[in-house]
Amino acid sequence: MTESHGHGADERVEIDLSALAGALKRALRWLLPLCVAVAIATVVVLQFVPSKFRAESKVLIQTSDAVYPGDVRGIEEERALLDNEGVASQVELLMSRDLLRRVAQRLDLAAIPEFEAGPTSSLFRETLVALGLMRDPGRNSREERVLKVFYKNLEVYRVDGSRVISVRFTSRDPERAARVANALVEEYLDLQSSVKRETTDFAATALEPQIERMRQEVKEAQKKVEAFRTLAGLLIGADNQTLDQQQLGEISTELSDARASQSQAEARANLIRRQLDSGASLDSAAEVLNSQLVQRLRERQVELQSRIAELSTTLLANHPQIRALRSQLADLERQIRNEAEKIAAGLENEARVQQDRVASLTATLETFKVRAAKSNEDQIRLRELEREAQVKATQLDQLMTRYREADTRRNAPQLGADARVISRATVPLEPYWPKVVPIASILTFIVFMLGSLWAILGQFLSGRAFRHMPLGATEAPAAASMPPAAAPGYQAGRAAYSGGGFGYDWQTPVQDAGSVAAANALSPETGPDDVTSVASEHVAGAPAPAPLVPAAVEQMHPRRIAVLSVDSDEVAQEVTFRLVREAAEEGIMPLFLEVRPDLGDPEAVPGFAELLEGSASFAGVIYRDAASRAHVIESGRRVIDDDLAEAGRFEMLMDAIDHTYDQVFFDLGLIDDSLISAQILAMADQVVVATGGSPAGPELEEALRMLEDQTGAPVAVEPVKRKGETARRPSDMAA
Incomplete structure (x- = not known):
């Protein structure tokens, strides 16, 4: 900056x-x-401050069980009680002045010095009161002062996401704190019960005059119904019908019977007449056969026929005796027909009688129809009066039912509150303040x-x-702003190393002017042929930071040191940081280069992965170590896969770094088989295996043998430095 x-x-x-x-x-x-x-x-000072204790009691808002008639609530009433607004209303009820006044009177809080809160006389207070800038506390009543202290020490709130209300009270006496909290809850429940009883008593008292008035109205309505029925002649007969309706039905029935009898008599008379006129046998006419005279004549006729049949066996047909018998037989037949004519005449007379009856009933029926038509309006009016009387009777029944329910609840010994205590306040053992x-x-x-x-x-x-600093000076550091998010590995390393005497400054990362110039020249668009010339130009044009000894550095120390671990990434990082800072103390310009192939974090700062990708320049990824003059490049945001390692920028970046720094320390973390790790190990002048200080095991020995065979570079084992150990010199790293 x-x-x-x-x-x-x-x-x-x-x-x-x-x-x-x-x-x-x-x-x-x-x-x-x-x-x-x-x-x-x-x-x-706090030892002389009076201790305060806090006790807490909890109440659950719920509907009381329906014990007495009429206690059952509707869905809307329960919802209004249990929703957020209903619970908030109960909180306000617990903090009401009336409820607090009842608790104060019950516990006699005015007699306790803690609740007195009397005005303390002081010159400053009296001056403010005299100037009108403050109200005179002496004007407040004793009860108001008690309630003021009560409100100050009371805390009532709803527990989030539930219907539980917490009641807290703070006092200098732990027993008093628990007693006041429990007393407030008890008075709250008693208040709800008493309110229910008062409401029930008020309802029962209000229903009594209504019931009496409704009884009178029902009596008057019923009297109007009976008076109108008598006046209109709509007297009730059988089957809840009026007399006119009943007589009309009876006449209609008699008329139907008369018409049926007339039709039947006429049909029987016509049948007998047709048989007589045609000379047919009269045996098919039931009325003729049912006549006793005809039956006796038929019997006599059968006897004569039997006699003629007996005599015909011995006598001829013209024999006088046979002729006499046949003459008697013909006389009997004539008598039967005469009797049939009489029966037919009787049926015709009966048909005429029924016809006259039908005419009479028809006339009577018409008369009653006229009377029924005239009484329809009266019946409509009567039904209206009956409905009105029925409605009033129903209202009276409802009022009586409600009154009986209210009277039952009024006489009940106890009415349940719409809440219950789920946690009573206990005496606190430790002070709250x-x-x-x-x-x-x-x-x-x-x-x-x-x-x-x-x-x-x-x-x-x-x-x-x-x-x-002059504008052309190369020794002046150029400040850069660190991106807001750092890699998770370095954040953990920063916390771990801060206690060991070295830290990583994320606030003001700094680069030397020469390295910054070379880094800025090496932009993502720089080609492979320009890398060497760019790095050489900036290194030659800018004096090296004192006290660098470039001629002897390469002979005394390896330029490229790869650090890895078989234990964890943190062990490799700690050893790498220590080696970098030891090199910086000897006047060497080192670079800490983190290479984690499998570490990808979009929230991290740009680093080596972005350099390989070509999406960032050196100026945006180089930061200075706060504990030394070394520079740091993180791993970056993306994973360094094989495609990124083979992109062709790796050698170009290494050439630029070699022209800028005396030593490069690669933090490879936990040993793996990635391509980028193999490339770094292949070009490393020194390989360091970091351990946590535990004795060498088969895994470590196998890793050392593999690294010696594959890399051809010296391999050293470097343990994590513990507190109290002397610092190792970089020359001790030789294998």
């Missing part, structure tokens, strides 16, 4: 991070004792941050935090 300075147009002003770090280091001499003193003072450790820690941290800020501001105000 550069900006122009007022000294001249050919200068630039940069923030000297080393000066700020030195100022913070010097400030620790007085800042650490101050922080310790603040922490001790805070702990001591003050929290000594958190308060002391926070105050100490605030003091430390303020002291650090004071030291840094002093550097800025004195001007020692700025560094003036």
Whole structure:
């Protein structure tokens, strides 16, 4: 981050991070004792602060069981009680002044000094009251002061995602805190029961005059029905019918019977007449056969025929005796026909009688029809009066049912509340306030941050935090901004190494001017033929950072060192960082290059994978180690697969890095069989196997033999440095 300075147009002003770090280091001499003193003072002061205890009771909002008639609620009533608004209403009820006043009177809280909250006389308070800037506390009643303290120490809230209400109360006495919380819940349940009883009593009292009034209305309506029925002559007979309707039905039935009898008599008379006229036998006429005279004549006729048949065997047909018998037989036949004519005449007379009856009934029926038509309007009016009386009777029954239910609930010994206690408040064992450790820690941290800020501001105000450099100077670092997200591996490494005396600065990554110039020249569009010339031009044109010894570096130290591990990625990273920083301490310009073929994180910063892909330049991926002057290149965001390793940019990048840095340390992590790892091992001058300090096992020995056979480079074993061990020199890495 550069900006122009007022000294001249050919200068630039940069923030000297080393000066700020030195100022913070010097400030620790007085800042650490101050922080310790603040922490001790805070702990001591908090010992004199009165402890407060918090007790908690929980209530579940639910519908009470239906024990008495009328307790059953509708769906809408239950929904209104159990929804969010209903539970919020219960929370407000628990915090109501009336409920708190009942609890205060029950526990006699006014007699407790903690709830007195009386005004303390002070000159400042009296001055504010005199100026009208503050209300005089002495005007408040004793009850108001108690409720004020009650509200201050009370906390009622709904537990998220449930119908549970938590009631918390804070007090200096742990037993009092639990007693007040439980008393508030008990009074809340009693209040609900009493409200239900009052509502029931009010309903029963209100129903009594309504029932009495409805009874009178029902009586009047029934009287109107009976009076109109009598006046209109609509008296009720059998089958709940009026007399006119009943008589009309009877006449209709008699008329039908008369017509049937008339038709039957006429048919029988006509049948006998046809038989007599045709001279046919009368044996088919039932009325003739049923006549007793005809039956006796038929018997006499049969006897004569029998006699004639006997005499015909001995006498001729013209014998006087036979002729006499036949004459008697003909006389009998004539008598039978005469009798049949009489029967036919009787049937005709009966038909005429029924005809006259039909005429009479028809006339009567017409008369009743006229009367029935006239009574239809009266019947309609009567039905209206009956319906009105029935409606009033139904309303009276409903009111009586509701009154009986209300009276039952009113006389009940106990009415259930729409809530139940699921957790009663117990006496707290530990104080809720003050929290000594958190308060002391926070105050100490605030003091430390303020002291650090004071030291840094002093550097800025004195001007020692700025560094003036000519625009053409190559030793001035160029600041770059770190992307907001770092690779997960380095974030873990940063936390792990911070306790060991070295860290990784992600805030102000810096590169030397020469390396930045070469990196910027090597853009993604640079071809393979231009790499060597670009790197050589920038390395030759920019003086090497002192105290570099380029001629002796290659003879004393290998240029390309590959570090891998058979234990974990973290072990390889820790050993690589240590070797890089040891090399930097000897005046060598090293590069930490992380190569993780299987590490792909879209949230990481651009690194070596983006260089191979050609989507980033060196200027966007090189960062400076905060604990040394070494530079760092991360693995990148994408996975380094075989296609990316064979893209042709690997050798080009290695040539540029070799022309810029004295030593390159490759952090390969856990040993694998990727192509990029094989390429790096093939070109490595030194191979280091990092271990966690455990004794060598078969896996480590096999890895050493394989690396020696495949790479041809010296192979060394480097353990993780533990606390208290002396630092190894880079020359000890030789196999």
